[in-house]
Amino acid sequence: IPKIFWKYSSDRVLVMEFSEGGFVNDLEYIQTNKLSPKEIAKKLGQMYSDMIFIHGLVHCDPHPGNILVKKDEKGKLQIVLLDHGLYTELSHDFRYNYSQLWLSIMDSDIEGMKKHSAELGVGEYYHLFSCVVSARSWDTIINKKSGGIVANQVTTSEAEYIRRRISKYIPQLTQIFEKVPRAMILVLKTNDLLRGIEHALKIQKT
Template sequence: MQEVSQVIREDLGKEIHDLFVSFDDTPMGAASLAQVHKAVLHDGRTVAVKVQHPKVQVQSSKDILLMEVLVLAVKQLFPEFEFMWLVDEAKKNLPLELDFLNEGRNAEKVAQMLKHFDFLKVPQIYWELSTKRVLLMEFLDGGQVNDRDYMERNKIDVNEISRHLGKIYSEMIFVNGFVHCDPHPGNVLVRKGPDTGKVEIVLLDHGLYQVLTEEFRLDYCHLWQSLIWTDMEKVKKYCLRLGAGDFYPLLACMLTARSWNSVNRGISQAPITASENTEIRNNAATYLPQISQLLNRVPRQMLLIFKTNDLLRGIEATLGTRASASSFLNMSRCCVRALAMHNKKNTCSFFRRSQISFSETISLWQISLHELILRVKGLRLASWVLALLCWLLPAPY
């Protein structure tokens, strides 16, 4: 608390008791860069106060230097492992994470960007009491997204939570190209809305975002469409465009966390099994040198996408909703919309834009019909009807 008081005094120019009616000494959460305390302002607003540890700014440059030395040492001992990209990413991202004003701007940007999702809550930022080391936010409570007991007590449907998360991140990645890259369970809360009683997701900690270039975003859209609809020629094409080279099967497996056999059969056709999980774990150890080379080849934007995908998969595994057909179909919708938006933006022809809009509508209708059949009739009939639709209608990309 002495250090917390010191940072608040230095950055806001006042003592804690001058700024707040009450301030909880015990942090609600603590991490390597900062900790968060619950407090009440004099006007009655309950807030969350994020305070950076005072020595982090000075220590961070030493940490990066030490990381660089260790990575170079590993390269000397094991030439096949190339991890200098890790140092480059740390140099780029750590200063951004240490600037809480940047975090506040990210929070406001994503709240505006996804305002059409009424189930998503992003804390409001109180700028008048925020600095680079202190961030004052609206206090939003809830249970962690991996706390199944909390969800059972509050009658929250885990499948609904999984669907909402899929929609949020598909929209970020495929449509907007602005991606929250730290969705670990401490940063994703779930709750019943106090006013509506509807299920809500609270997204916290907006310090680490990845901004995707349009070229990368569109190639990534095409790749996921190809993976979902099992078009292996296009899977190879877009893996190559993303720098995978001969490692394109490995890139497909890493993105989907499925075996190459499952990728070839269709990742949306069958859920992952325990034996496949074991196979993936064993192969991860076997192919570690190739994974290292692949990570050094792909665009730097891909690295935080890998991290985001893995954290989301961890949440899905805990909820027992991993690799559901619904999540793949939500991704496919976003890919269709993103590619249609791009194509319409790059044509001046009214007829061509109308044609693109019509194709987009048909593709989205095709996905919705497939989802309906999955819910009502089961997977076997759905696969049969999907095959018929694919024969009758144009592919959704």
């Protein structure tokens, strides 16, 4: 995080130091500077997992223009996070139920998904909510025999299947978004932006 110059900052303006680097989706910069797209995605994912599940304070605007990548003095990957105007705080209960929901999704545990979706404000549409949270199809989530989402990375064909089907569930999605806490909306938005970066880095399977 760039240094903040509080002397020049106010309630409406945040002044921070200038940081070198290329935008996180600039593949030419990444290749020229011998950075690894896989390492970038992994480090970015870990950084946001720590924010969501450990610290409970989340930067909610990780679009490519707000994230720079570069090498530090030792030649290691460094991620620079800009624009700190949109954050959300997550309560302990929220973090617990959200983490348990993720574990249930990863374990193909339908009862767990139902329970922790309900704790987050979602009732009968827990299956659809689990798909929204993970950006995976329900068939993949519940396919425990094949290892579910843990053993099967998302493919472009699965992503295309989800895109084709999503309009069918607009009324149910609207109900879900009306019931969940505002923090969940921001976390889902953040997850979508991070998945967009991963897609731009071209590390998804086909």
